[in-house]
Amino acid sequence: MAKHSLFDLAVTVNGTRYERAVEPRTLLSDFLRHDLGLTGTHVGCEHGVCGACTVLLDGRPARSCLLFAVQVHGHEVATVEGLGTIENLHPIQEAFREAHGLQCGFCTPGILMTVVPFLEQNPDPSEREIREAISGNLCRCTGYQHVVDAVKLAAGKMRT
Amino acid sequence: MTKQIIGKRIRRNEDPRLLTGQALFVDDVEIPGMLHAAFVRSDYAHARLLGIDVSAARKRPGVVAVFTAEDMGNDWQPGPPLVSPPPTAKDVVFHSRRQVPLVKDKVRHAGEAIAVVIAESRYIAEDAVEDVLVQLEPLEAVIDLEKGLQAGSPLVHDDLESNLAAHLRQKKGDYEAARDRADLVIKRRIVIERGAAAAMENRGVVAHWDEKSKSLTVWDTTQAPIPIRNGLATRLGLSENQVRVIAPFIGGGFGPKMMMFYPEEMLIPWVSMKLSRPIKWIEDRRENFYATTQERGQIHDAEIALSGDGRVLGLMDVFLHDTGAYDPYGLTIPLNTQCHLMGPYDIRNFTSDVSVVFTNKTLVTPVRGAGRAQGIFIIERLLDIAARELGIDLVEIRKRNLIPPDAFPYEHTIIDQAFAPLVLDSGNYWPVMEKAREMVGYAQFVKDEQPRLRAEGRCVGIGITPFIESTGVGPYEGARVTIQADGKIFVATGYGTQGQGHFTTFAQIVAEQLGATVSDVHIVTGDTAEFHWGTGTFASRGVVVAGNAIHAASSMVRQKVLRLAGKILETPEEELELAEGLVRLADMPQKSISLAELAVLANPLRGAVQPGTEPGLEATAYFGPQFGATAFGTHAMILEIDPETMMIDIKRYITVEDCGTVINPLILEGQIHGGVSMGIGNAYYEKLHFGENGQLLNASFADYLVPSSTEMPRIEVGHVETNAPFNELGAKGVGEAGAIPVPALFAQAIENAFYDRGLEILEMPLSPNRLFELLNEEKSQ
Numbered sequence: 001m002a003k004h005s006l007f008d009l010a011v012t013v014n015g016t017r018y019e020r021a022v023e024p025r026t027l028l029s030d031f032l033r034h035d036l037g038l039t040g041t042h043v044g045c046e047h048g049v050c051g052a053c054t055v056l057l058d059g060r061p062a063r064s065c066l067l068f069a070v071q072v073h074g075h076e077v078a079t080v081e082g083l084g085t086i087e088n089l090h091p092i093q094e095a096f097r098e099a100h101g102l103q104c105g106f107c108t109p110g111i112l113m114t115v116v117p118f119l120e121q122n123p124d125p126s127e128r129e130i131r132e133a134i135s136g137n138l139c140r141c142t143g144y145q146h147v148v149d150a151v152k153l154a155a156g157k158m159r160t
Numbered sequence: 161m162t163k164q165i166i167g168k169r170i171r172r173n174e175d176p177r178l179l180t181g182q183a184l185f186v187d188d189v190e191i192p193g194m195l196h197a198a199f200v201r202s203d204y205a206h207a208r209l210l211g212i213d214v215s216a217a218r219k220r221p222g223v224v225a226v227f228t229a230e231d232m233g234n235d236w237q238p239g240p241p242l243v244s245p246p247p248t249a250k251d252v253v254f255h256s257r258r259q260v261p262l263v264k265d266k267v268r269h270a271g272e273a274i275a276v277v278i279a280e281s282r283y284i285a286e287d288a289v290e291d292v293l294v295q296l297e298p299l300e301a302v303i304d305l306e307k308g309l310q311a312g313s314p315l316v317h318d319d320l321e322s323n324l325a326a327h328l329r330q331k332k333g334d335y336e337a338a339r340d341r342a343d344l345v346i347k348r349r350i351v352i353e354r355g356a357a358a359a360m361e362n363r364g365v366v367a368h369w370d371e372k373s374k375s376l377t378v379w380d381t382t383q384a385p386i387p388i389r390n391g392l393a394t395r396l397g398l399s400e401n402q403v404r405v406i407a408p409f410i411g412g413g414f415g416p417k418m419m420m421f422y423p424e425e426m427l428i429p430w431v432s433m434k435l436s437r438p439i440k441w442i443e444d445r446r447e448n449f450y451a452t453t454q455e456r457g458q459i460h461d462a463e464i465a466l467s468g469d470g471r472v473l474g475l476m477d478v479f480l481h482d483t484g485a486y487d488p489y490g491l492t493i494p495l496n497t498q499c500h501l502m503g504p505y506d507i508r509n510f511t512s513d514v515s516v517v518f519t520n521k522t523l524v525t526p527v528r529g530a531g532r533a534q535g536i537f538i539i540e541r542l543l544d545i546a547a548r549e550l551g552i553d554l555v556e557i558r559k560r561n562l563i564p565p566d567a568f569p570y571e572h573t574i575i576d577q578a579f580a581p582l583v584l585d586s587g588n589y590w591p592v593m594e595k596a597r598e599m600v601g602y603a604q605f606v607k608d609e610q611p612r613l614r615a616e617g618r619c620v621g622i623g624i625t626p627f628i629e630s631t632g633v634g635p636y637e638g639a640r641v642t643i644q645a646d647g648k649i650f651v652a653t654g655y656g657t658q659g660q661g662h663f664t665t666f667a668q669i670v671a672e673q674l675g676a677t678v679s680d681v682h683i684v685t686g687d688t689a690e691f692h693w694g695t696g697t698f699a700s701r702g703v704v705v706a707g708n709a710i711h712a713a714s715s716m717v718r719q720k721v722l723r724l725a726g727k728i729l730e731t732p733e734e735e736l737e738l739a740e741g742l743v744r745l746a747d748m749p750q751k752s753i754s755l756a757e758l759a760v761l762a763n764p765l766r767g768a769v770q771p772g773t774e775p776g777l778e779a780t781a782y783f784g785p786q787f788g789a790t791a792f793g794t795h796a797m798i799l800e801i802d803p804e805t806m807m808i809d810i811k812r813y814i815t816v817e818d819c820g821t822v823i824n825p826l827i828l829e830g831q832i833h834g835g836v837s838m839g840i841g842n843a844y845y846e847k848l849h850f851g852e853n854g855q856l857l858n859a860s861f862a863d864y865l866v867p868s869s870t871e872m873p874r875i876e877v878g879h880v881e882t883n884a885p886f887n888e889l890g891a892k893g894v895g896e897a898g899a900i901p902v903p904a905l906f907a908q909a910i911e912n913a914f915y916d917r918g919l920e921i922l923e924m925p926l927s928p929n930r931l932f933e934l935l936n937e938e939k940s941q
Contacts, residue, residue, distance in 0.1 A: 026283075039185070042185070042411070045860070047862065049862050050861055080179075086182060089176065096179055102179065104360070104412045104659025105183060106412060107411075135870045138861065140360050141659050143837035143872050145872070146829070146830055147869070148869065148874075
């Protein structure tokens with residue numbers, strides 16, 4: 001391995017504390033995917049437009065391809081792996097399944113991580129508000145309609 | 161038999177894995193000792209390669225190897241042709257020039273790979289790409305299709321006399337005679353430019369050559385894992401059983417992942433064997449814009465001859481098709497265009513002449529729609545212009561020309577993309593168009609609402625566009641269906657999946673036959689170790705071709721189940737039914753045996769299997785359609801345009817589709833929504849801008865605008881079902897349908913909105929800017 005000065009990074013991801021020595025230039029997306037093996041976060045453009053790599057940084061959505069891992073030192077990150085499990089889906093995940101809010105599923109983790117804080121702030125959004133909230137997440141398969149339906153359904157599930 | 165499971169809105173089997181981040185995509189594959197690849201690519205579109213100096217790259221710590229064309233020795237060969245060449249016939253010209261693994265003598269498009277760097281991390285590999293010194297002598301680039309065919313044009317392939325890659329003329333009836341007796345002849349030049357497929361997942365390959373077991377495992381974002389395995393085995397001197405290709409979860413395909421072989425697809429496995437190490441290469445978005453195939457570029461000179469009452473007497477279309485730097489995909493796209501130029505209309509006299517042109521641009525292979533959208537755009541534009549000239553309503557002129565329902569199967573006497581006669585198997589077009597007209601409220605809008613809004617100064621337009629889509633073509637697909645000892649059902653097919661919901665629709669087809677629960681049917685697709693016969697995911701053929709193979713295999717298993725259960729339950733087979741994972745007496749349901757018990761009994765550990773029978777409850781079947789199943793539909797739209805910004809607000813968007821038997825309406829609607837969104841991109845947002853030197857000027861998602869949720873309208877979907885007569889499921893494909901009529905519909909509705917400006921739209925894609933320019937050109941004329 002080439003010699004680079006490494007940075008001792010400590011970060012909490014999905015409630016687990018990780019300590020790793022990383023190159024300062026390592027992107028957060030690569031750190032999550034390849035250092036921690038959390039491959040649910042996907043990388044679609046690496047220039048911050050497509051939103052597939054969206055994670056929560058201290059509860060707010062952030063593009064993990066536009067952050068260096070060292071920038072999250074001492075912070076809390078949440079990824080799709082921290083939502084529900086296959087046996088026990090989170091209500092938002094359940095709603096996406098019921099409303100067919102995903103096709104290839106590549107952009108889905110980023111959309112889910114955008115929707116989580118959105119519904120916390122706006123538990124009963126209108127279609128317009130939903131469309132604006134997810135407008136930073138590109139999806140090539142669904143035309144967004146079933147995604148919008150899924151968010152609406154999720155909002156209903158979470159209010160009850 | 162009434163269907164119990166086919167036709168139901170069933171949620172998808174594959175979703176839990178995808179929703180929790182547990183689904184395996186190619187970039188998720190991690191293997192101990194894995195190395196990473198990055199490519200040195202040309203900045204020039206056309207240049208002579210004078211020399212490469214890789215010495216600095218090789219010295220960089222962490223770099224394991226650098227390979228150039230020279231280093232490949234005799235293993236350097238152009239890729240195999242992807243489809244068969246056209247039959248040798250008079251007037252058919254076809255020059256096959258296939259992509260090369262690494263540039264040897266001359267760069268033919270910007271982004272073409274020149275060298276590959278292998279390093280301990282992707283970061284180091286990319287650093288080392290910068291260390292490679294490439295000496296290129298830039299040449300004038302062939303960008304414009306017409307100039308490319310002029311004498312004296314620079315040549316993409318120096319050994320050819322011109323940039324003509326192929327030429328084909330198709331004829332039906334006698335167009336010249338039809339023109340002579342026509343009351344109206346309309347002739348227009350129509351230009352359609354390139355777009356990208358822009359799947360959210362870029363391409364990627366992980367190859368793992370295991371020296372001890374002498375086996376190669378490849379994870380590939382391909383739509384065609386089986387042909388990739390076969391091709392790799394041939395090229396790498398391996399037996400097919402030494403190569404396993406896995407197309408795991410794929411983040412969208414849309415056509416370009418059907419291209420075989422991309423240079424990287426051959427190189428990464430080759431490097432893995434050279435170095436005896438696992439190698440990963442993941443394309444980045446910029447590379448995707450330069451090195452992943454694109455589509456749509458064509459220039460048409462089209463002419464239509466009509467009688468005074470709006471009947472089409474004949475159509476002539478001479479067009480140029482941009483194939484990019486190489487043409488491994490043969491004539492598929494231009495043939496599809498020719499086969500859709502007549503759309504759903506009964507046109508007796510037709511001539512079409514296509515010249516395929518090599519350019520110094522990225523390769524062209526099918527993108528969702530695959531030449532069909534262009535054909536539909538041409539005929540629909542001509543009909544709109546004709547309707548205006550003749551003073552006929554735009555729905556009426558179409559109604560007068562539709563192929564009547566009693567004319568099917570309708571033979572066009574031209575050849576299709578497989579060089580077989582073009583036959584439209586079935587159809588009933590008017591009810592679909594009528595339904596769309598009713599859903600959008602055409603009569604009321606045109607009569608009351610539009611005049612009222614126009615009086616308020618608002619710029620509102622309506623469009624209604626029918627189309628057809630040839631789907632479900634051969635050669636074949638296959639599947640193996642097995643009832644396991646636990647009663648669950650395992651299905652293996654070679655048909656790859658990229659988000660279409662096959663894990664569910666295929667499971668529904670099986671469950672229908674075997675009385676199982678859909679979630680108990682486990683589908684494996686795209687793993688050559690599980691099933692190694694098949695072609696690939698293209699031409700909207702999943703449900704039609706693979707679906708019918710799965711249906712046939714399930715029916716065979718059903719027969720085996722009934723035979724065995726009849727014996728055990730001492731009941732004639734016809735008195736048995738399959739439901740809830742059981743075989744039971746139809747009139748005495750308490751007398752039953754489970755599929756699990758039957759599976760165990762069918763595979764005994766002792767005793768003798770009866771001569772002429774096979775162990776297990778398993779069957780393998782194939783389906784190869786003689787010709788495709790032609791789906792059809794109509795889209796309608798009401799839009800409002802802001803005359804200051806030219807931004808479009810889609811007020812209503814209606815689709816009515818007829819794709820035969822619907823397996824799962826929820827998934828079907830998803831397919832249509834997605835297709836429409838790609839069509840909207842093709843119509844109003846997505847255009848690849850090539851500079852005069854052949855560089856792509858908008859190679860990022862910041863500059864190339866894929867529709868987002870705020871550009872997309874809510875789509876109202878209507879269905880009509882005309883079952884396909886030539887396959888047992890009665891199904892037609894639908895994957896591409898949504899995208900096909902959208903540019904034609906946009907042009908129609910925009911013209912309608914600017915009805916008083918004499919606007920004629922003869923190009924796609926548009927954009928707010930371009931529409932502004934067009935309107936101001938009209939003004940200045």
